[in-house]
Structure formats: C-alpha cells, structure tokens
Amino acid sequence: MPMRPADLERVRALPLFAECSDAVFRDVTAGAFLQRFPPGTTLLLEGDRVDFLYVLLDGIVELEGTWNDKETTLSVLRPVSTFILAAVVLDADGLMSARTLERSDILMLSGEALRRAMKSDPGLAFAVAEELSGCYRGLVRTLKNQKLRGGVERLANYLITQKIRLGGEPTFTLPHEKRVLASLLGMTPENLSRAFATLADYGVQTKGAEVTIGRPAVLERLAKPTPLIDNHQPVRGGPTGKAQRERWPAPAGRGEAA
Amino acid sequence: MPMRPADLERVRALPLFAECSDAVFRDVTAGAFLQRFPPGTTLLLEGDRVDFLYVLLDGIVELEGTWNDKETTLSVLRPVSTFILAAVVLDADGLMSARTLERSDILMLSGEALRRAMKSDPGLAFAVAEELSGCYRGLVRTLKNQKLRGGVERLANYLITQKIRLGGEPTFTLPHEKRVLASLLGMTPENLSRAFATLADYGVQTKGAEVTIGRPAVLERLAKPTPLIDNHQPVRGGPTGKAQRERWPAPAGRGEAA
C-alpha cells in the first residue's frame, strides 16, 4: 500500500521528524508502507524480530506482555504514536506483543533506514533520544504506580488523569473496554468492578463506559495524585510524541517555549 | 574536585562516548567534576531539577520512588553506570531519588553540554539513544516481572539471574542488604524472609548474605525464566552500558560483532 500525501504529512509533523531535512525524511520514508488492520489483529509477537518502526496513525493499539499463560497490558496507544522504537534502535527482538483494539492505520518505517538516517542527522538522532526519554519516563511512572499504590488508588488516579486529558468535563467515556483497563491497571476485571463500586462512595458514578466524577475534591483526597507519578498533561491539537508529554508544565527558563 | 586521568579514561571507554571525537568528548567533560560520597547520601530527590548526568564510577547507588509515605526501590546500580539520562535529555525534573548504598565515586557531567554535543555529533546522539533504549527495555522487563509474577517467583528468578551474572558458581553473595532486595522485588522484608524459606524446599540455602543454589534444575522449574523478562547476560570485563546488556545474545547477522 503506497502512502497518501495526507498521511505522509501527518508523519512529517511528528516531533521525531520535526527538525530533519526533507532529504533525510524522504530517505527514512522511502521503503515505508501504510496498512489498515482489523480489530484484534496481532501486529507483533513478543520475541519477534523487529524490522520496522511502527507508527499508529488511526485506531487503538495495545501493548502486552505474557508469562506462564498470564498476560498483562503494558500500554494502550492512541494516534499519533510510535511504538517499539527501543527495539528498532538496538536492532533487537521486541519485548512486547502489539495488537489492534480497533481498526487501525499503521505506518511501517524501515528500522535500518531509520538507524542509518540517525547516524547522519544529529537532529533526528536527538529527536529519537527525546522520544525514548519520554517513553522511559512513562514507564517509570507506571512502575511507581504499580508498586506504590493499591488497586483502588490506581483506578482513582486513572480516572482523574483521564478526565483532564479528555477536556476536564465531569463526565467522560472510557476509551476502551473495562477488561483492558483492568489489565492495564494490573488487576482482574472482577476487582476492577469492585473498585468502581468502592469509588461510588467517593462520588464516582458509572453507566456503562460513561464515568462521572461527581465530587472531584473527594476523589482527589483518596487518589493523592502527584506529578511524579501522574502525567496530567491534556491532549493538545497537534501530533505530539511521548517526549513532549513529559515536558509539561515547561519549567520557566528552559526547554522550548510554549 | 578535578578529574584524574585514570577516571577520565574510564568515562572515555563508556559506550556512550565510544564513537565521538576527542574534541566533543573534551567539550562534554569540560565542566565535569568527580565527587566521593559516603554511604547513605541522597544525591537527588524526586522532583529535583536535573542539571547533570551522573556516572557511577565506584560504589553502589539505589534509585527509588516514593508516594504517600511509602517508598520502593526501582533499581540498584553498579559501576560503570549512568543515571537520570532521560531527565537530562529532556531537561526535565527527575522522577526518582538517588542515594548511595556504599561509598561511591560519582562523576557529574553538565547536562547542557551533553545536549549541545548531541546536536552536533550524531554518533554521540545515537549512542545516547542506544543507552536510553537499553534503560527502557530494562524497565519493560521490570514491569512485566512485577505484574506477571508472584513474590516467590520474582525472588527465584532474581537468584538465577544473579548466579549467572556473578560467574555461574552455585554459591554467591547477595550484592546488598536484603531489605533493599525486598524493596527492589516489591515486597516487605518479612515476606522476603518467608520467600527464602519457601525456596529452601527447592534447594536454596542461605547463610547470611551467602546463597547456595543446590538444585538449579528444580529452582528453574519453579522460576520459569524467559529472555523476554530476565536478562541473563553475564557481566563482562569492559565497561558496558545498558544498551549492550540488551544486545545479547547478539542475533546472528546483525548488530555489531562480539
């Protein structure tokens, strides 16, 4: 499938490629192809050799890990996101499986071309380092969340974060099935149900996938969110990478403006 | 404290600086200084602004996170290791605290100088991206370990990994206090004790910090180690970064040789 110019532009607008020349960008996207996958498609299996950098342009992708017949969701991605960047940079096997939760448009860029381009274009290499730093910090947050908080607290903070990211309205819709959310939060679907029931006492009402946070202050007193774990950055218009999500609020006097 | 030439050489030998020119290296290390810290010194507090890239040259450093009066160990570093690289690249606040467990020699490199050098030297920027990828993959392993395995299984796998890294002998010494190990494995010291007691039935004997794995096959049947979670790479002679630890075993036909 050849790429449409519109898709190419969305990729060009990624922070990853913001500072690289047209020539380098053409080189990286030369052997690229765009593919549309139905829901539930496994794109990558744990341990598979990784030859491409994936870019999610539309849809939802879940990253998961398995061991001993158990599986857990490590991340749920929304557009525009790159994934398995670390494996591509190291030319190593992937540590996570990836599968679509909804029909998804996914761009695949040659890993070898990307590595080659990085070695000649410091701006691109720096942007990759920034993106990886953002991914790394996201994982640090996840790990702290997992090790330091209990199930109800994790859910409470997830809801607070979600509310902010979706615009701040007291009522919003969960972006995916509850069973996926349970796995993401490191609990069983049964316990997620019970956690929601517990949060009812804190003003959280649920009707299907619709959640209403009735008394934000009460919920916050339980959740105790902190910028050292929770990234409350709202989703902005343009396509942003994981790096930019970590640069907020921009500390005065450093980082790029706005 | 000015740097001794011997220390400078150890830094020069880091994979991070393997491919960069002497001029760039001089630039990055220009404002650097080496400092010796006693045990138990807090080098960095969660949320602190990060101005330097830290390089552990000697000693042991613990990275930890806290929330709600609880704390957990995220990583225990041994020489030669860099830390808080992601925060430096993004010029962001640190998400983890760092403190010495033993007397440690630590080199501090100007973060600004590093970022500047990366933007002009693609080899350096690429090396930073590789190191970050290694750190990222380490965290993915940790998170899978935490979410998918129980306490006893985590300990069993830790011991197997440790045995291999320390040379493969059936008897070896734990590299730090058990309370730190407990926190690293995400449990209380009490439960770590009980987990050791459980492993006695699987041929694991302990005498203080000395551990003997009597029946490796039996322990492995319990631990079910997998390269998708456990990195069994033995510690090699030269100074290696997190990136090289992730490139093993080097898949035939790609990556650098040996």
Add this chain to the structure above:
DNA sequence: CAAAGGGCTTGATGTTCATCAAGTGAACGA
C-alpha cells in the same frame, strides 16, 4: 422473536501479601 454469546457485575471462598509484635543473632561501642 428467540437463542446465543460476550462483557460486566456480584457473591463466596481461598491465596497472597502487609502489618503488628516479638524474638534471635551478629556487629559495634562504651
């Protein structure tokens, strides 16, 4: 329309884990 399936919930039960409390042993200092 009826049946079937799947996601979600609820209850009962058992396992895992944290907490509290007390005790052991070894290193250290007066």
Add this chain to the structure above:
DNA sequence: TCGTTCACTTGATGAACATCAAGCCCTTTG
C-alpha cells in the same frame, strides 16, 4: 565484657487480591 543497635527472622492476624461460580444486560444472529 556487657549492653545497644540493627538487620533479619518468625508467628499471628487482617487486608488486598485472585479465583470460581452464577447471574445480568446488551448485542448479535439465526
């Protein structure tokens, strides 16, 4: 040498969580 301290251990108890089982509700399908 005798306390003191601190890491570690062991036991008892309770909280958090997983598992098993059943039922509900909504959607899908014949």
